[in-house]
Amino acid sequence: MANRVESSTRHYDERLQLILKASAKIFAEKGFHRTSIRDIARATGMSLAGLYYYVRTKEELLFLIQEQCFMTLLQRWEKTADPQEDVRTRIRRFTENHLGFFLHNVYEMKVMSHEDESLTGEFQDKVRLLKRRYVKILMDLIGELRSRNGDKGMNVRVVTFSLFGMMNWIYTWYHPKRDLALAELIDQMLRIYFFGILRGAEAQEPWFTSTTSKAGKETFSLWQNLP
Amino acid sequence: MANRVESSTRHYDERLQLILKASAKIFAEKGFHRTSIRDIARATGMSLAGLYYYVRTKEELLFLIQEQCFMTLLQRWEKTADPQEDVRTRIRRFTENHLGFFLHNVYEMKVMSHEDESLTGEFQDKVRLLKRRYVKILMDLIGELRSRNGDKGMNVRVVTFSLFGMMNWIYTWYHPKRDLALAELIDQMLRIYFFGILRGAEAQEPWFTSTTSKAGKETFSLWQNLP
Numbered sequence: 001m002a003n004r005v006e007s008s009t010r011h012y013d014e015r016l017q018l019i020l021k022a023s024a025k026i027f028a029e030k031g032f033h034r035t036s037i038r039d040i041a042r043a044t045g046m047s048l049a050g051l052y053y054y055v056r057t058k059e060e061l062l063f064l065i066q067e068q069c070f071m072t073l074l075q076r077w078e079k080t081a082d083p084q085e086d087v088r089t090r091i092r093r094f095t096e097n098h099l100g101f102f103l104h105n106v107y108e109m110k111v112m113s114h115e116d117e118s119l120t121g122e123f124q125d126k127v128r129l130l131k132r133r134y135v136k137i138l139m140d141l142i143g144e145l146r147s148r149n150g151d152k153g154m155n156v157r158v159v160t161f162s163l164f165g166m167m168n169w170i171y172t173w174y175h176p177k178r179d180l181a182l183a184e185l186i187d188q189m190l191r192i193y194f195f196g197i198l199r200g201a202e203a204q205e206p207w208f209t210s211t212t213s214k215a216g217k218e219t220f221s222l223w224q225n226l227p
Numbered sequence: 228m229a230n231r232v233e234s235s236t237r238h239y240d241e242r243l244q245l246i247l248k249a250s251a252k253i254f255a256e257k258g259f260h261r262t263s264i265r266d267i268a269r270a271t272g273m274s275l276a277g278l279y280y281y282v283r284t285k286e287e288l289l290f291l292i293q294e295q296c297f298m299t300l301l302q303r304w305e306k307t308a309d310p311q312e313d314v315r316t317r318i319r320r321f322t323e324n325h326l327g328f329f330l331h332n333v334y335e336m337k338v339m340s341h342e343d344e345s346l347t348g349e350f351q352d353k354v355r356l357l358k359r360r361y362v363k364i365l366m367d368l369i370g371e372l373r374s375r376n377g378d379k380g381m382n383v384r385v386v387t388f389s390l391f392g393m394m395n396w397i398y399t400w401y402h403p404k405r406d407l408a409l410a411e412l413i414d415q416m417l418r419i420y421f422f423g424i425l426r427g428a429e430a431q432e433p434w435f436t437s438t439t440s441k442a443g444k445e446t447f448s449l450w451q452n453l454p
Contacts, residue, residue: 031344033260088425114341116399117258145424152428155407158415159424161400162393169392172343173384180382188385196423197372197386198315201379 016054019044020068023061028107032062032115062115063123069108070130073101077137086207087144088194091163094138095193096186098167103174103182110171138163163193243281246271247295250288255334259289259342289342290350296335297357300328304364313434314371315421318390321365322420323413325394330401330409337398365390390420 022043026035037058041051055061080093102109119127139160146154166189173179180188191200194208249270253262264285268278282288307320329336346354366387373381393416400406407415418427421435 031260033258154424154428155415157400157406158412159419161396162416162419165393165396166389169388169396173388179384185385188382189389192386192389192420194423194425196419196421196427197381198421200423201381
């Protein structure tokens, strides 16, 4: 009996993951507001009634995608983060986690960057909470760097959101076939961010060059076990 | 007679500008796809028939806003650009022009950054052409900097779009009351971009510090002559 419940839960979860994966792709391509629940039923090969067994509205789908993205980013960060490491190295690891996730989940990246304001009510509140937790990680790292560096008058919000801007804007211009591969993209963005465009290419600091990018070798789709 | 034609043209133009200004605000607040032409009629105090005298669809409104933004940015750049100046100073002026425009036209900034893909067909083609011209200016400046600096392996696209990312992401986080004023925001972003977050605050290069930001003092709304 216990076994049967477990296996039907797994089946439920897998089906839901498939629905979320298909929805993220459609939202990214058509835009959330132009997508109907019928489009999603069609893409998943399900009946409307079948789909309503899993979610009640397309808002709920958008919420579940965004929630799963932030939860994954947060969990992966918690596994990676080592408070013993140099704070600059931790900023590097945060960037690797963020960009590694984004470039392996491009539809979800677009949905997160672009449909940020499409949720309302409780869904919006919940996602905002997760997002605030996530942004605070980088903001705290920047604060720590600033206090170690001696406060030289840089504004923590500008420094924090400049990195998010560089990373999140990628969905508007990046073409995998035309542009740098992930590991090199991460390296160049961090060179610009830490050392600036004037000297970034030459920077050879040990804390920077010794942490070889893991993110470039690893692939991790949000929907790991799905075809 | 000539006078009458001129004055009715001016009246037509002013009315259209008022419609565009109101539309940009609604598109920014509600999102393009959730806005109806009725919403725009209501906001401008016009009848639907009156509105249709100026534009045929809300797509046309979005097109006219985006076209006017890019034309203004391009014209202002052409007035500012001085090929005799140090290329780093010209990158600084480009940033001043871009951010100065954006922070004085926040609704239009959001519409440009966020509703980039909402146009289709000929409208989309025309805006893409303008956008490509505009992006090419910064890309050429970066290319020039790179060849003067000696090619050190930085990717021109990453360097170009990292600056656009930092600037264009502002619409998601910037609060005028909470965040830095324009001149200081420009200064800090450029310090990060040119010198990096590790040494940006201390940079005292003459070409950087001698060009005091004009953009901070000047206000320029896109709709200069409107109430």
